[in-house]
Amino acid sequence: MTSLLGSNQTSRSQLVVVGNGMVGHHFIEQLIELGGLDEYDITVFGEEVNLAYDRVHLSDYFNGATAEDLAMTTSDYYLNHGVTFYTNTRVIALDREQKLVLIEDGEAVSYDKLVLATGSYPFVPPIPGHQRENTFVYRTLDDLDAIKACADKVKTGTVVGGGLLGLEAANALKNLGLETSVVEFAPRLMPVQLDETGGAVLKEMIEGLGVSVLTATATNDIVDGEQAYHRMNFAGGDFLETDLILFSAGIRPRDELARQSELEIGERGGIVINNQCITSDADIYAIGECALWEGRIYGLVAPGYTMAKTAAGHLMRNVGAAFTGADMSTKLKLLGCDVGSIGDAHAISQGARSFIYQDQVNQEYRKLVVSEDGKKVIGAVLVGDNSYYDTLLQYYLNGIDLPEQAQSLILPASNGESVGLGVDALPAAASICSCHNVTKQDISDAVASGAMSVADVKGATKAATGCGGCAALLKKVVDNELTALGVEVSTDICEHFPFTRQDLYNLVKVEGIKSFKALLDKHGKGHGCEICKPAVGSILASVWNDYVLTNDHISLQDTNDRFLANMQKDGTYSIVPRIPGGEITPEKLIVIGEVAKDYKLYTKITGGQRIDLFGATLAQLPEIWKRLIDAGFETGQAYGKSVRTVKSCVGSTWCRYGVNDSVGMAIKIENRYKGLRSPHKLKFAVSGCTRECAEAQSKDIGVIATEGGWNLYVCGNGGMKPRHADLFATDLDDETLIRYIDRVLMFYVKTADRLQRTSVWMDGLEGGLDYLKDVVINDSLGLGDELEQQMSHVVDTFQCEWKTTVNDEKALKTFRQFVNYDGTDENVVFVQERDQIRPATEDEKYELIAKAV
Amino acid sequence: MNWNLICTKDDLVEDAGVAAMVNGEQVAIFYVPEAEESVFAVSNWDPIGKANVMSRGLTAHLEGQWVVASPLYKQHYVLNSGQCLEEDITLKVWPIKLVDNDVYLAS
Numbered sequence A: 001m002t003s004l005l006g007s008n009q010t011s012r013s014q015l016v017v018v019g020n021g022m023v024g025h026h027f028i029e030q031l032i033e034l035g036g037l038d039e040y041d042i043t044v045f046g047e048e049v050n051l052a053y054d055r056v057h058l059s060d061y062f063n064g065a066t067a068e069d070l071a072m073t074t075s076d077y078y079l080n081h082g083v084t085f086y087t088n089t090r091v092i093a094l095d096r097e098q099k100l101v102l103i104e105d106g107e108a109v110s111y112d113k114l115v116l117a118t119g120s121y122p123f124v125p126p127i128p129g130h131q132r133e134n135t136f137v138y139r140t141l142d143d144l145d146a147i148k149a150c151a152d153k154v155k156t157g158t159v160v161g162g163g164l165l166g167l168e169a170a171n172a173l174k175n176l177g178l179e180t181s182v183v184e185f186a187p188r189l190m191p192v193q194l195d196e197t198g199g200a201v202l203k204e205m206i207e208g209l210g211v212s213v214l215t216a217t218a219t220n221d222i223v224d225g226e227q228a229y230h231r232m233n234f235a236g237g238d239f240l241e242t243d244l245i246l247f248s249a250g251i252r253p254r255d256e257l258a259r260q261s262e263l264e265i266g267e268r269g270g271i272v273i274n275n276q277c278i279t280s281d282a283d284i285y286a287i288g289e290c291a292l293w294e295g296r297i298y299g300l301v302a303p304g305y306t307m308a309k310t311a312a313g314h315l316m317r318n319v320g321a322a323f324t325g326a327d328m329s330t331k332l333k334l335l336g337c338d339v340g341s342i343g344d345a346h347a348i349s350q351g352a353r354s355f356i357y358q359d360q361v362n363q364e365y366r367k368l369v370v371s372e373d374g375k376k377v378i379g380a381v382l383v384g385d386n387s388y389y390d391t392l393l394q395y396y397l398n399g400i401d402l403p404e405q406a407q408s409l410i411l412p413a414s415n416g417e418s419v420g421l422g423v424d425a426l427p428a429a430a431s432i433c434s435c436h437n438v439t440k441q442d443i444s445d446a447v448a449s450g451a452m453s454v455a456d457v458k459g460a461t462k463a464a465t466g467c468g469g470c471a472a473l474l475k476k477v478v479d480n481e482l483t484a485l486g487v488e489v490s491t492d493i494c495e496h497f498p499f500t501r502q503d504l505y506n507l508v509k510v511e512g513i514k515s516f517k518a519l520l521d522k523h524g525k526g527h528g529c530e531i532c533k534p535a536v537g538s539i540l541a542s543v544w545n546d547y548v549l550t551n552d553h554i555s556l557q558d559t560n561d562r563f564l565a566n567m568q569k570d571g572t573y574s575i576v577p578r579i580p581g582g583e584i585t586p587e588k589l590i591v592i593g594e595v596a597k598d599y600k601l602y603t604k605i606t607g608g609q610r611i612d613l614f615g616a617t618l619a620q621l622p623e624i625w626k627r628l629i630d631a632g633f634e635t636g637q638a639y640g641k642s643v644r645t646v647k648s649c650v651g652s653t654w655c656r657y658g659v660n661d662s663v664g665m666a667i668k669i670e671n672r673y674k675g676l677r678s679p680h681k682l683k684f685a686v687s688g689c690t691r692e693c694a695e696a697q698s699k700d701i702g703v704i705a706t707e708g709g710w711n712l713y714v715c716g717n718g719g720m721k722p723r724h725a726d727l728f729a730t731d732l733d734d735e736t737l738i739r740y741i742d743r744v745l746m747f748y749v750k751t752a753d754r755l756q757r758t759s760v761w762m763d764g765l766e767g768g769l770d771y772l773k774d775v776v777i778n779d780s781l782g783l784g785d786e787l788e789q790q791m792s793h794v795v796d797t798f799q800c801e802w803k804t805t806v807n808d809e810k811a812l813k814t815f816r817q818f819v820n821y822d823g824t825d826e827n828v829v830f831v832q833e834r835d836q837i838r839p840a841t842e843d844e845k846y847e848l849i850a851k852a853v
Numbered sequence B: 001m002n003w004n005l006i007c008t009k010d011d012l013v014e015d016a017g018v019a020a021m022v023n024g025e026q027v028a029i030f031y032v033p034e035a036e037e038s039v040f041a042v043s044n045w046d047p048i049g050k051a052n053v054m055s056r057g058l059t060a061h062l063e064g065q066w067v068v069a070s071p072l073y074k075q076h077y078v079l080n081s082g083q084c085l086e087e088d089i090t091l092k093v094w095p096i097k098l099v100d101n102d103v104y105l106a107s
């Protein structure tokens, strides 16, 4: 046995990865997925301080995302998989003969197989003065920290380079509050992706946003300025004064290790690789932006991922693994302007012909490039409106024959008709998600093996989890596949209402409808069912907040809501009094203890910082609640699709680290939102400092105290599919915090599906977190006041349902065990365990009954 | 077969159920004014959840039939036949009628 183990260990090869960027990390993940840990000991070196992070979304770092949010992995992931990793460690040389990797401090590590994933560096044109202080590049988290620190102190900024990254950087400078300029050497913006008119339209749009754009402008030198820190002198004699300069003039592959060790290098740089991503040394692979395939460098993440997969496949002896090029079409939002470019954007192919549409009023420009025979799309340029992109891209990638009126693909749809390509028409091999190389076939397969929703398919295939650009298309394909399988993807809530929950919510609200019957008469058919009744019951409660056990509403309530308690497996109920923020006096604890003792209830501390009493019969519920209410308790609504608990940590009042009163805030929040009925249950937490003892980042609404106030997190989830909450806003004062929570919650109540937790709602929300921020923080829909008013209506009309019930003779009547008999349910039998009751099992019941006879 | 007076209409809950004890058996009585029958009686025992809870389920109208959904695991039972829509199981049913204000059940 031991020898087997030992031999296994020594037989593993040493695999070293240089570079822990997006592609290097993806490679490791892929290799692990393919079972690579059985064969390789993996070691990875990264020069940056952070482990791999999402460079594609680097700019989010300026919009509140933290390094953690951008992280693509954790040290735990590597540790758990036995991957040895070094951060902040640069590899300085390779010794190919002895198969060694040399690192900065002189240490050497040997390898059997080596993977170079060193990425690229921003090219800085050698203009005299380019090394002055306050000049930057835009590539790493460190770069962004440095830019931010400088931007805080100055007024103006200039980006050298008007390409894709340059414009993204310009947007960042603008958002940092700088008066921003872009200087581009070429005669137009985005010269690679756009044609002349497209570039001109984009320039006009960007200038309209207050960013000045100088095209066809070469900088001669950079010297001290008079009004600002720098003065950039241009070739024609003009100049520009600016405090901060950011170079974004293209990228160059980081091939220095390959050069030093004499691997084959392209004429203009880049490590030459073949279709298996192998360099001129059979034991060395190169992947990502440092690799040169057929004379090309790919500056996008998707081709890099494909290379990573290829190399991992090859290392695991998959002979079919090959990289055969990638499409460079792109769709972007730059400074808020839609820009798209597909294939031969410049119409340089033999015989290429174009359709062109331009709308100078709305600043839209579109060009469709078709083949000589007019049958296929070979390229396109879009500026101003990207809604045409997905369809055009699918025509292009899949070589689909153009419709008779090809120009309709770029013309605005008249009278609402859609010219989009039905996903039906896509061939099985059509690539839906290029980041993760997911085809239509992969999605069909996932659906065939049980995925029933976009979320399932995302989980199974990773589609739409990279850049996210394919999300809308993915949804269409998934819906289409489900329909093909005969699964109804109708969004109607049930056979009684041809509406979604959102529609019903709006009808109830706008038409002032107050009962299920009224809604059914006006907008539904038939008599309702166990789907629409509770859904409408919940909507009525969210909007009007009436007592739920009135004649009109009682039959709408799910079993638990109808008796204001959670039914257990034997038909008895549990009782959960509200304990706001988890804070409770000894007196109240004693009352709970006494009640539990008197009624012999099983007592347990819940996962939500309160106390659950189990084993009460239907008829006992009102009596027990009367005692609790007399002692000052309120219903905890553990039964409702409503606000559950606000978990707290002890916070600044006691804890030596606390920076704010988390318990106070938790109680405030719980008392404000208790009673709110919503599409699904809502959980909150408030932590007193970043140590996060209350686990706020796993809640629907999480609040964490900071030196500057409160950070607000939204849409987290524990449960079946945990989801980390998203950071929504930082350093809020109490009032703003509450206002944002009001708005987020009411917007959720208004727009979510039935039984959809906030996490799933967020994942399906078009536009995602940014959209929600826009709605809540910038009030982009003009809904802010309305949402707040609705919340104050709910707050103002709060009543403890149990208090109302114990004082309502009519309601109390419904809690009788039997309408014609005073006895109890003989099937409810308890046995003792650890000094408390629990329901007897079938066998135990059988025995007990046998004994009794 | 004898018609026994069980309770009055006021004891019932519109569009929902209540439980009654009849000759030592637990009966779930549903009052559905829109239905032709207007009252239904099925066994209160949930054969899948194994508890006396059927009276606490939600009533529904599905594809032309009146049904109750078990509060425990949500199977549907047709109210006038007791037939389960998902499994091959049938609940016992009793003849029941509403005369003026009184509810009679035959056993």
Ligand code: SRM
Pocket (backbone or CB within 6 Å): A566, A567, A568, A574, A575, A576, A604, A605, A606, A607, A608, A609, A610, A611, A612, A638, A644, A645, A681, A683, A698, A716, A717, A718, A719, A720, A721, A757
């Ligand atoms: C009592 C308690 C377990 C305990 O003994 O600690 C509990 C018990 C139940 N949970 Fe829970 N959950 C309890 C805390 C949690 C937590 C932890 C927390 O809140 O911090 C979670 C994960 C956090 C979250 O929700 O994101 C949790 C995730 C669930 C889920 C999965 C939700 C999801 O989105 O995946 C369900 C199922 C559902 O709601 O559809 C569920 C459903 C249930 C139900 C209602 C199942 C049922 O229908 O019978 C249980 C009955 C409660 C009862 O009879 O009183 N319970 N449940 C906890 C009550 C907390 C309270 O004070 O109200």
Ligand SMILES: Cc1cc2nc3c(=O)[nH]c(=O)nc-3n(C[C@H](O)[C@H](O)[C@H](O)COP(=O)(O)OP(=O)(O)OC[C@H]3O[C@@H](n4cnc5c(N)ncnc54)[C@H](O)[C@@H]3O)c2cc1C
Pocket (backbone or CB within 6 Å): A018, A019, A020, A021, A022, A023, A024, A025, A045, A046, A047, A048, A055, A056, A057, A058, A059, A089, A090, A091, A092, A117, A118, A119, A120, A138, A139, A140, A165, A168, A254, A257, A287, A288, A289, A290, A298, A299, A300, A301, A302, A304, A467
């Ligand atoms: C602001 C910005 C926006 C972008 N937007 C998009 C987009 O929308 N879509 C898209 O597809 N792509 C985008 N990209 C490009 C994308 O980020 C890259 O294609 C991707 O990061 C390439 O991955 P990589 O692993 O090859 O290189 P990198 O992510 O750069 O990783 C290489 C890593 O290797 C390290 N390294 C290098 N040499 C050594 C050494 N000798 N020793 C140790 N470590 C070393 C580097 O420090 C780096 O951490 C964007 C890039 C930026 C900067």
Ligand code: SF4
Pocket (backbone or CB within 6 Å): A649, A650, A651, A652, A655, A656, A657, A658, A659, A662, A687, A688, A689, A690, A691, A692, A693, A694
């Ligand atoms: S989260 Fe911070 S303040 Fe709260 S208990 Fe933990 S350490 Fe203390």
Ligand code: FES
Pocket (backbone or CB within 6 Å): A432, A433, A434, A435, A436, A463, A464, A465, A466, A467, A468, A469, A470, A471
């Ligand atoms: S294309 Fe980037 S996530 Fe699918």
